[in-house]
Amino acid sequence: MQEQQMISEGSLIADLYERFAPNVLKYIRRHVATREQAEDILLDVFVAALEKPGFAQLDEQQQLAWLRRVAHNKFVDLQRHAQRHSHLPLETVEGMLSDDELAPEQVILRQEAHEHLRMRLDALPVTQREVLRMRFASGLRCLEIGQRINKSEGAARIILSRTLNLLRSSYKRNSEEADSE
Template structure:
């Protein structure tokens, strides 16, 4: 079903797009971001982009319209994380040496104890999780590269990394 013909009103297309796809796009975004409010904001941004591009959307099939909206949603999610993440990624060795220069002796001792505690917590993980975390954060490999090494799909590696980090956070906070 085509949502709107070229002769139909622009408002009808906008409403039809929103009515047909807003729940799907919102749930897609919500699975990718941490908060419902962020998902709502990004969903709004997606439909604003659709409003601005409505002339090109009119000629697309419903499947293509949904694909277009999902691609825009994916891009908006990336933009969201770029705006909210202000972390400079450096190899761990560089960070450790750089930070140690700025720390007092007491702070260096506390930092060393934290590293030891982290290593203890990491040792409690199953071997596959330890290997994946080491490859990802120590070796700096991408999930696709890790997947090739451990013979698992990239999506499975991403899931393992996410769950392991969540598990580590819980264990680390309990001690």
């Protein structure tokens, strides 16, 4: 009896797939970047149809509408996931760095330089750190920075300039101290 039911369900899914897969795949392809992604989503859609109780009792239009709605939800999920977890191909990253930059010594030196910068930034007053963050991390202009810290554009420009000069002089002092040792 169970074997008969499995064969019946298998032929039902095969029939559903033959009737609706081309239409649903075309719908998905309009919304995703690659054919492979579309085929993966299509597979997920038909697995969901198999798991949905009472799907077979829906009429043909209701089945197609349900499959499209599930497909829509699946590619929206894919886009959300892609936004949260952006990936770069390894070849792209490797191409951005020269062989010298990948050398362990260079990596350690870069890490040390970043740590020194972090220490210097931590020593700055909060307003100066925020101005640097808004300018260089967020890409804001002095007018926008001034608005956010309730100061004029000129005042924001002065804070930014003085902060950069302070960091430069700190680096210069460190360099001179290292040279004198």
